[in-house]
Amino acid sequence: MKTLSKNIIVLAVAVFVFVIFILTNSVYGAQANVQSAIDNMDFERKSKNEISLSFSSSGINEVNRYVILRKDKTSKNFVEIKKIASKDVSKTGNITYTDKLSTTGYVRYEYRVDAYLKTGKVLKGKSIYASNVLVCLDPGHFQTKNAVEGNEGYGYSEAMAVLKLGLSLRDTLKKDYGISCVMTRTAESITIDGFSDKNLDGGHISLRGDFAKRNGADIFISLHTNSNNPHANGYPTDSQPLAINKPIIILNSLAKENDMCINMANKLGENLTKVSFDEGLSKSKSFDSVKKGSIGEWTVAKNDSITTNGSVYYRLGENGDYYGVLRGANAAGVFGMIVEHGFHSVPEVRKKAMQSDLINKWANADAKAIAEGFGF
The missing domain is CATH 2.60.40.10 (Immunoglobulins)
Known part of the structure; x- marks a missing residue:
C-alpha cells in the first residue's frame, strides 16, 4: 500500500512538472512569435x-x-x-x-x-x-542585349547584368536605407503601354523615363555598363585595356541644374571608382567631380579615352536630351541620370561580374550614394 501511494505521488509530481513544462514552453513560444512579428x-x-x-x-x-x-x-x-x-x-x-x-x-x-x-x-x-523617397530604377535594355560572345565573354550580357544589379540595388536601398523603389522591369523582358523589348526601345524608349512620373518617383536612374567605338585605342572592340575602365554619369537637363542630383552623381562616380580600383579593375582611383555650371558635354573621345578619369556629363541631341530615357524623364518633369558602372568591353570586368560579387558591390556603392544624395 505504501509502495502504491509512493508511486502515485511520483506520478502526480511527474504530471505536474510536465504540465508546467508545456505551459512554460507555450508562453515562451507565444512570446517568441510576438518578438519575431x-x-x-x-x-x-x-x-x-x-x-x-x-x-x-x-x-x-x-x-x-x-x-x-x-x-x-x-x-x-x-x-x-x-x-x-x-x-x-x-x-x-x-x-x-x-x-x-x-x-x-x-x-x-x-x-x-x-x-x-x-x-x-x-x-x-x-x-x-x-x-518618403521613391526611386525609379531602370535596368537598361532587355533580354540578353549587348552580350559578349566567345570564351572571354564569360557569358556576360549587359541587359542581364544590370537586371541583377537593379534587383540587388532595390533590396539594399529598402533594407539598409529605408528608400523605396519602382522598377521599369524585374524580369528579362520589359513592357510599357503595350510596347515590349525591341519595339519599346526601338521607337518608344522615352516611356522608360516617363514611367518614373506615372509612379510618382522622385528620380529616374537608368542602370548600364559601358562600351566604346569599334577598335578604340587600337585594341579589339571587346578587349579594351583596364585603363579605359571608369564610371560615367550622364544627367538630364533638369538634373544638371539641381545641386542634389549633381551631388548624388558625384558620389555615385566616387563610390564606383573606388570599387573598380579596389577590385583591380582600374588604373586610377580618381573621379573628376563637378559643380553646377561646370558640367561638360559627353563626347566619344572622353568616353573612349584611356587617360581620362570618370566624370559627370550631359549630352544633348536635336530634341533636347540625347538619350530617350533621359528625354522621357525630363519631359515628365523628373530628374534623371544614366549610370555607366564600368566598361563591359574590358575582359577583366566581364569576368569579375560573372564570377565574383562585383555586381553586388556596384549595388552597395550605388545605394550608399543615392542615400547620401537625399541627405540620409
Whole structure:
C-alpha cells in the first residue's frame, strides 16, 4: 500500500512538472512569435506624405497593446506616435498604421514597435529606416542585349547584368536605407503601354523615363555598363585595356541644374571608382567631380579615352536630351541620370561580374550614394 501511494505521488509530481513544462514552453513560444512579428516590421512609401507600417499579428493573444515609436536623425530618443490596443485589431494577418507626414522635403525616420504583454513584460522590436523617397530604377535594355560572345565573354550580357544589379540595388536601398523603389522591369523582358523589348526601345524608349512620373518617383536612374567605338585605342572592340575602365554619369537637363542630383552623381562616380580600383579593375582611383555650371558635354573621345578619369556629363541631341530615357524623364518633369558602372568591353570586368560579387558591390556603392544624395 505504501509502495502504491509512493508511486502515485511520483506520478502526480511527474504530471505536474510536465504540465508546467508545456505551459512554460507555450508562453515562451507565444512570446517568441510576438518578438519575431515586431522585429520584422515592414514599410511602404504610400506618397510624399504617407509611410505605411505593417507587422504580423502573430502571438497577439499574449499582447495587451502595441506602441509604434519614431525617431528622426536629430533626436537621441524614440517618440511614441501611436498606441494600438490588441482588442481593436484583427487576430489574423497584419497590423498596419500609416504615418502622415507634414513635410515638403525628403525625410527619413527610424521606426520601432514595442509589444506590451498581458504579463506586464515589454518586448522591444528591432528598428527600421523608412523614408518618403521613391526611386525609379531602370535596368537598361532587355533580354540578353549587348552580350559578349566567345570564351572571354564569360557569358556576360549587359541587359542581364544590370537586371541583377537593379534587383540587388532595390533590396539594399529598402533594407539598409529605408528608400523605396519602382522598377521599369524585374524580369528579362520589359513592357510599357503595350510596347515590349525591341519595339519599346526601338521607337518608344522615352516611356522608360516617363514611367518614373506615372509612379510618382522622385528620380529616374537608368542602370548600364559601358562600351566604346569599334577598335578604340587600337585594341579589339571587346578587349579594351583596364585603363579605359571608369564610371560615367550622364544627367538630364533638369538634373544638371539641381545641386542634389549633381551631388548624388558625384558620389555615385566616387563610390564606383573606388570599387573598380579596389577590385583591380582600374588604373586610377580618381573621379573628376563637378559643380553646377561646370558640367561638360559627353563626347566619344572622353568616353573612349584611356587617360581620362570618370566624370559627370550631359549630352544633348536635336530634341533636347540625347538619350530617350533621359528625354522621357525630363519631359515628365523628373530628374534623371544614366549610370555607366564600368566598361563591359574590358575582359577583366566581364569576368569579375560573372564570377565574383562585383555586381553586388556596384549595388552597395550605388545605394550608399543615392542615400547620401537625399541627405540620409
